[in-house]
Amino acid sequence: MELVRIDGPFGSNRKVDMYQDSGIPYIRVKDVLPSGIFLDKLKYISHEKHNELIRSRVVTGNVLITIAGRLGTAAVFPETLKEGNITGHIIGLELSTEINYHYVATFINSQLGEFQAIRLGHRTTRPELNLSEVGEFIIPVPPRYIQDNISQLMQDSYAKRQNKLSEAERLHQEIDKYLLGELGIDIIKLKSQRRTIKSIRCLTSGRFDFEAVVTLQEINFGLIKPVLLQEVVRQVNQRVTPVDEYANENINYIGLGNIASNTGELVDFFPVKGEEVLNSSPKFELGDILFGRMRPYLNKVWLAEFDGVCSGKAVVLRPNKQKVDPIFLQALLLSQITLNQVVPLQSGTSLPRVSASDILSIKLPIPEDLNKQRKISAEISRRRAEAKKLCIEAENLVNEAKTRVERIILGEEDAT
Structure with a gap:
């Protein structure tokens, strides 16, 4: 050739x-x-x-x-x-x-x-x-017609894959709209009113910089009284150094790269040897929430599916299950409500981040009725499961096409 x-x-x-x-x-x-x-x-x-x-x-x-x-x-x-x-x-x-x-x-x-x-x-x-x-x-x-058939087979599979992935993305995007709709909130009305004059008593977390002053506001969630995040979670800051304590063991290490933006899904994850993790790392447990504080605009929030350790670029939050349903809370933390409050508070130019205290000070519309939270969580879980199923089907389409292509190239199957 x-x-x-x-x-x-x-x-x-x-x-x-x-x-x-x-x-x-x-x-x-x-x-x-x-x-x-x-x-x-x-x-x-x-x-x-x-x-x-x-x-x-x-x-x-x-x-x-x-x-x-x-x-x-x-x-x-x-x-x-x-x-x-x-x-x-x-x-x-x-x-x-x-x-x-x-x-x-x-x-x-x-x-x-x-x-x-x-x-x-x-x-x-x-x-x-x-x-x-x-x-x-x-x-x-092989003969040109076989090349063409193989090429078309793969291009068709990628097109079908993209259709399924687009539908999965749509389902995830609709979750925010569904969540706020169930809470009776119009996201358009939640846009920050940037005012440069604020009473000292309105300032929180010791923030006196421009962004903190002009973005703090009294958020109106309609009939739902705003709740500070710190009222329904506690920050967990228990740390270990895996290279010292688990050098020869497989550990569940979660970096921000393992958390998908906007959906909170776990991606590209596999256990690693403790010796590969050199830095002191926060521990988390099943049911904790990892909130990505580095580049908060990437919107990375994961509800832990197992115990493990994570990057220090995430804050570990442990929900009080007597006050808030973890699935409901994760959805709120992934919503535009949280982004509107957190992103303006980031500091740093090359690696912008938000402090744990600022994260804990955001206001959220959390109904006191746990049954209402759980009902919303059930629907969110259903939609996420459907989206995940579509993603699996999308990858299976491509894998099946690749297998067939290899069989055609090896002469084990006709190209027609």
């Missing part, structure tokens, strides 16, 4: 400060996914910088392969972008017109391609590939 390899820029030519809001798309490793180039968070560079980095120019139909960071993921540069540039951790392949480039990307993303990437990219420090090693990939080239 004839190909032209295109490599990315290196060294001083590649800097974060060259990013801008528009211009030439600049593709990074995080943008290259098996389902295609992720367009939602693209970065751009100027036309001048693009011309300076012309060696790493890519165009529609080029197959982009990650060679470091995340090894061996391939995607086709889409028609919608026409032209772009790539980071040094990606290479581009320009293929013969006789080859279906989506087929090549599909093969590289299959177990057959993954095996080769791992074998060729083995290093003592971190896995990576170079240009010559990518050239050693063995890619079977």
Whole structure:
């Protein structure tokens, strides 16, 4: 199979400060996914910088392969972008017109391609590939109609997957609307009234900076009396240093990266050896709530499904179950009500965070009737379960398609 390899820029030519809001798309490793180039968070560079980095120019139909960071993921540069540039951790392949480039990307993303990437990219420090090693990939080239059928099979599966994921996302988004509707609250009326004159007695948690002063307000939740979070939870700050106490044991360690934004779902989690966690870490128990205080606008709030330890970038809250239902509380903490109060109180430029005392001082509409809370929680749980089921079905669709593709390539199944 004839190909032209295109490599990315290196060294001083590649800097974060060259990013801008528009211009030439600049593709990074995080943008290259098996389902295609992720367009939602693209970065751009100027036309001048693009011309300076012309060696790493890519165009529609080029197959982009990650060679470091995340090894061996391939995607086709889409028609919608026409032209772009790539980071040094990606290479581009320009293929013969006789080859279906989506087929090549599909093969590289299959177990057959993954095996080769791992074998060729083995290093003592971190896995990576170079240009010559990518050239050693063995890619079977069946007749064009088989390539086309394989490509269409995978593209159809990714489209169906996206439909299910979109429906799951819609279900999660509707939870906030449902929750506030059940509480009789109009979120539009909750927008902060920024006033610079405040009585000293209105200030809490020792905050005298501008944001704290102008965003504090008397929030009206209609018939529901506002409750301070600290009235229904207590902060748990029991810490351990896993590398010292559990070095050879598997532990449940939760970082903020394991908590999905806006949904509070657990993602990409697996136990790790205690020796891998070097810092003092807060302990949590089943039923505790982990509230992400680093970059609070990311809205990461998880209701613990087991005991474990977590990053110090989260605050561990233990709900008083005599006053609040944990599922109901998690939903409130994920809602716009909480975001409206917490985000303005963050401090710091590069790594903005909010203090535990500020988190505990937010006001929430918590009905005294626990049965009402539990009724709302039951419906929220039902919707979350439905969304989770859709996500599982979405991944199964792709996995089944990949299995079939591999069988076709190996000649174990017809391509029709």
